[in-house]
Amino acid sequence: MKGLLRYIPGFRSGKTWKRAAAGIYYALALRIGLEIGLGFTLSAVGALLCMSSFVDTIVHKRKKKSIKKSILALMVAFILVITGPLLPLEGPDTPVGPGVSHREEEEPPGSGKEKDAVEKPPESHEFKVHFIDVGQGDAVLLQTPEQNVLIDGGDRGSGVVKYIKNLGVQELHLVVGTHAHADHIGGLIDVLKNIPVKEVIDPAVPHTTKTFEDYLTLIDSKDIKFTEGRAGMTRDIGGGVMEVLHPISPSSDDLNDSSIVVKVTMGEVSFLFTGDVERVSEEEMLARNEPLKSTILKSPHHGSSTSSTPAFIRAVNPDTAIIMCGRDNKYGHPHRETLETYTKMGIDIYRTDIYGDIIITTDGQTYDININKPIE
Numbered sequence: 001m002k003g004l005l006r007y008i009p010g011f012r013s014g015k016t017w018k019r020a021a022a023g024i025y026y027a028l029a030l031r032i033g034l035e036i037g038l039g040f041t042l043s044a045v046g047a048l049l050c051m052s053s054f055v056d057t058i059v060h061k062r063k064k065k066s067i068k069k070s071i072l073a074l075m076v077a078f079i080l081v082i083t084g085p086l087l088p089l090e091g092p093d094t095p096v097g098p099g100v101s102h103r104e105e106e107e108p109p110g111s112g113k114e115k116d117a118v119e120k121p122p123e124s125h126e127f128k129v130h131f132i133d134v135g136q137g138d139a140v141l142l143q144t145p146e147q148n149v150l151i152d153g154g155d156r157g158s159g160v161v162k163y164i165k166n167l168g169v170q171e172l173h174l175v176v177g178t179h180a181h182a183d184h185i186g187g188l189i190d191v192l193k194n195i196p197v198k199e200v201i202d203p204a205v206p207h208t209t210k211t212f213e214d215y216l217t218l219i220d221s222k223d224i225k226f227t228e229g230r231a232g233m234t235r236d237i238g239g240g241v242m243e244v245l246h247p248i249s250p251s252s253d254d255l256n257d258s259s260i261v262v263k264v265t266m267g268e269v270s271f272l273f274t275g276d277v278e279r280v281s282e283e284e285m286l287a288r289n290e291p292l293k294s295t296i297l298k299s300p301h302h303g304s305s306t307s308s309t310p311a312f313i314r315a316v317n318p319d320t321a322i323i324m325c326g327r328d329n330k331y332g333h334p335h336r337e338t339l340e341t342y343t344k345m346g347i348d349i350y351r352t353d354i355y356g357d358i359i360i361t362t363d364g365q366t367y368d369i370n371i372n373k374p375i376e
């Protein structure tokens with residue numbers, strides 16, 4: 001033991017005060033080391049050894065003694081000092097002593113933290129609604145502080161997957177397929193194939209097209225939770241609430257009227273997504289006194305005059321209507337009557353056939369409409 005102490009700075013001379021001071025120094029170095037990483041302790045011990053062996057070297061040289069041992073000690077000490085910072089720090093961002101540089105801990109790729117950062121929208125208090133330009137069809141992505149929800153996906157090859165992936169979204173918590181027509185669920189086939197989906201809400205009305213069959217087969221084969229969307233259902237979508245206002249008992253006689261209508265509310269700002277409902281459904285919702293009033297309306301059925309009856313629009317009483325339709329579409333959407341109804345009521349109209357993608361951002365108090373530039 002005594003032999004070993006000869007090499008430890010502070011214990012070599014046998015003087016009590018030196019031993020006490022060295023003891024406190026080592027205890028402190030160990031204590032801090034346990035907090036922020038033992039690399040610190042290593043460097044602190046190395047620094048003291050460095051100093052003492054440096055002094056030894058000078059003294060021995062003056063006394064013409066051999067300096068081999070003290071040079072060796074100096075080298076060992078130097079290695080200790082530089083090895084310390086290479087060991088990872090463990091504790092909080094604590095200011096550390098000399099000889100130890102603080103390194104930011106790097107997040108290993110594929111870790112949970114990194115995944116969260118990608119899936120969550122950047123401003124956690126904001127709510128973003130993307131009315132994606134898919135030509136003639138509907139596709140709306142909601143980004144709440146906690147979830148990503150897609151309402152319809154346009155037709156097959158609509159590019160909705162690319163749009164969603166470009167945002168860094170890697171998972172959809174919920175997909176609403178409003179009704180079985182291809183301009184709403186066709187693109188959902190691409191989505192289901194390429195993006196993990198937790199749950200699909202659908203009117204569950206039988207329909208015999210290849211598109212609808214493929215869509216159901218995919219949901220089944222991927223073991224995705226399938227929920228029949230019925231009026232009265234609500235979903236917490238993380239920072240906002242989604243309520244289903246329609247249908248009650250859909251039939252396959254008119255698929256448009258089987259459309260799921262959802263209202264999404266964040267604070268004072270609300271959105272009404274109406275699929276392709278027609279006059280009949282609008283009257284049913286009015287008769288049931290559904291809470292239709294909303295800040296922003298996704299115009300029913302691409303702005304067709306078979307929907308947007310004045311009584312319904314009065315009840316919704318929106319500031320802004322978004323019409324989702326293709327340029328020069330064969331149905332003549334949006335119809336003149338619908339545009340007149342909105343204009344007469346002082347409702348601002350935004351159309352995907354004119355503006356392309358329309359993105360609304362809200363903090364629950366006010367909202368901003370972001371468009372790129374009008375399509376030439």
Ligand SMILES: [Zn+2]
Pocket residue numbers: 137138181183184276301302
């Ligand atoms: Zn449609």
